[in-house]
Amino acid sequence: MTQISLTFPDGNKRDFDKGVTPFEVAAAIAPSLAKAAISASVDGRHYDLQWPIDEDAKIAIHTIKDDAQALELIRHDFAHVMARAVQTLWPDVKVTIGPVIENGWYYDFDREEPFTPEDLGAIEKEMKAIINQRDPVRTEVWDRSRAIEHYIRKNEPFKVELIEGIPGDEPVRMYWHGHWQDLCRGPHLQHTGQLPADAFKLMSVAGAYWRGDHRNKQLQRIYGIAFKNRDDLKSHLTMLEEAAKRDHRKLGREMELFHLQEEAPGMVFWHPNGWTIYRELEAYMRRRLIRAGYQEIKTPQVVDRVLWERSGHWEAYREHMFIVEVEEEHAKEKRINALKPMNCPCHVQVYNQGLKSYRDLPLRLAEFGSCHRYESSGSMHGLMRVRGFVQDDAHIFCTEDQIEQECAGFIELLSSIYRDLGFTKFDVKLSTRPEVRVGSDDIWDKAETALENAVRKVTNDFEIDPGEGAFYGPKLDFKLTDAIGREWQCGTFQVDFNLPMRLGAEYVGEDGGKHRPVMLHRAILGSFERFIGILIENYAGKMPFWLAPRQIVVASIVSDADDYVTEVTARLRDAGLRAESDTRNEKINYKVREHSVGKVPAILAIGMKEVEGRTVSVRRLGESRTETMPLEQAIAEFSDDAAPPDKK
Secondary structure (H helix, E strand, C coil): CCEEEEECCCCCEEEEECCECHHHHHHHHCHHHHHHEEEEEECCEEECCCCCECCCEEEEEEECCCHHHHHHHHHHHHHHHHHHHHHHHCCCCEECCCCEECCEEEEEEECCCCCCHHHHHHHHHHHHHHHHHCCEEEEEEECHHHHHHHHHHCCCHHHHHHHHCCCCCCCEEEEEECCEEEECCCCCCCEHHHCCCCCEEEEEEEEEEHHHCCCCCEEEEEEEEECCCHHHHHHHHHHHHHHHHHCHHHHHHHCCCEECCCCCCCCCEECHHHHHHHHHHHHHHHHHHHHCCCEECCCCCEEEHHHHHHHCHHHHHHHHCCEEEECCCCCCCCEEEEECCCCHHHHHHHHCCCCCEHHHCCEEEEEEEEEECCCCHHHCECCCECCEEEEEEEEEEECHHHHHHHHHHHHHHHHHHHHHCCCCCEEEEEECCCCCCCCCHHHHHHHHHHHHHHHHHHCCCCEEECCCCECCECEEEEEEECCCCCEEEEEEEEEECHHHHHCCCCEECCCCCEECCEEEEEECCCCHHHHHHHHHHHCCCCCCCCCCCCCEEEEECCHHHHHHHHHHHHHHHHCCCCEEEECCCCCHHHHHHHHHHCCCCEEEEECHHHHHHCEEEEEECCCCCCEEEEHHHHHHHHHHHHCCHHHC
16 A cells, blocks of 8 residues: 655654554554654644544544544534434434533534423433443545435434535534434544543523524524533533623623613613723723823714725625614715714824825824724623724824834733733733624735734734634734633734725825825723723622722711711712712621612711710721721722822
8 A cells, every 4th residue: 555654743653554643643653652642733734533544644543632633533522423413312402503602512402392491401411321331433525415314314403404504515524422413524533432421511591593594493402511521521620600790791780880672782871880991991991091192082883884895794794783864955966974883084084184194104194083883782781892983093094114012012012901900810812813704815915924023022922813814904912811811812912904095094195295104902801891891800890999889988887987988988988989888777698688789889887986986987898807997098098099000
């Protein structure tokens, strides 16, 4: 047989017969490796142990210890084992698709009766039985017609539709987990016994339309999570419990911050307490931007579609835009306008007013811009995903030579702001051109190279995320990590050669000729709504003193102290603190509990002892001890606490 050469991670090479499988390669190295192997990488492609290798390649054998490959495979196989368990328990159920997602998987089923919590328990039990059987996993490649006939006989219409949607005459891969069969690209484990039976859990059931289209049949989607071992599963479940306690929607009600309602889906009704957080955060961001050389502007919310067509948003973003028809008096037909989904084209209009010179660059224009985007009802989630939001948006118009300097300055500003707001760790991703985009490949090459060079000037600690750039240019995404280890994508920095060209932005260069500026899109918080939701969850509602909407409650112990309570509250307010009185005829312990639930950082208890000594008894949120101090000292200490981080 023809020989092929395989190169191992340590650089060593060995010859094998053409068509050798990764399992055979592992067995040739050591029987123990063959037993532990779960998959392989062949020239960077994730391979099933059964797939033949037909040409020279680089190869790496993976075991359960390999994090990324192992978790992906485990979760993929769990999806199949769950589907097998469902059809074992209810043979009439039709299966559709079951992809791997973050931390686990889901599988969509067509079943007349709804799945119940008891059903999930029965499915888990059956899955463990399947795992214990250690059934072998095998695969075959079939032509399309054979596969379609197979699924027609099995009465699996969704699988038939999937195969019919595969382009061309591509063959399809069929997998068997024991006697149960599914259509899948693979790869998969060697046998069901390689799954960790104590490291998975079925979490919930939700409705889902076939192929995500509301015009199609509604299915039932079962979600599961899985990890490599029981300890990792327990850690994740603990994190989920902690996340539930920190849920910003729950805390938003308890702290009276905001609400949402059906008459305005995806739009936030800010209450006084929530709006206080918003205003404090906005004021802080405004000060930081001014010091960083930004000029603040304000642009319209409703703009004619003509501008969106010129910018390219109408073609690439139309389905996410809210349309407004206006019947102008002088027009013969209705004008089509749109609520702006982003601020970029309007900022170019400000830039275009008046002649610009290279001496004017970089020009940094900032706006707390109100935007609207149509999000499906199923995707909206409290403050985290809304239809109406305000971005801490800014655009920098600069020369190509200034990109690296502006990128470095932005990352420094972002890092400082995140630290001030309590986030010390963030990751950077470079997202490259998506399939749907505007601009030529030459322009994209130029933009991607410029951005990569810029970020490398600051750090080499970044990942590349292929195809996830904006439709007009590549971008850097900044993911911060919160108090319980969750990642949130907030900041962004995007290089855009396209929009200035489409909207006619120019500047006069040092040579006297006209040139196109580069447009840098950047945001740090992303949106105020979402970032406030993240802050609430990060701090579990116990906001830093300067951001807390209710900083101090002065509570009477006895009614004879009411006058002093009123005086103390007035003095605190005169010092610029957010203070309020509680002179209700309730016991002090009741008041302390109530205001603690409301996450008030400090409660000052006032009794006759405090009245006589002109002192206050201070109890801080989360502490059991009480400290008595003179009123003047308390005012001074709280005033220091209330200073925003940029003023300390």
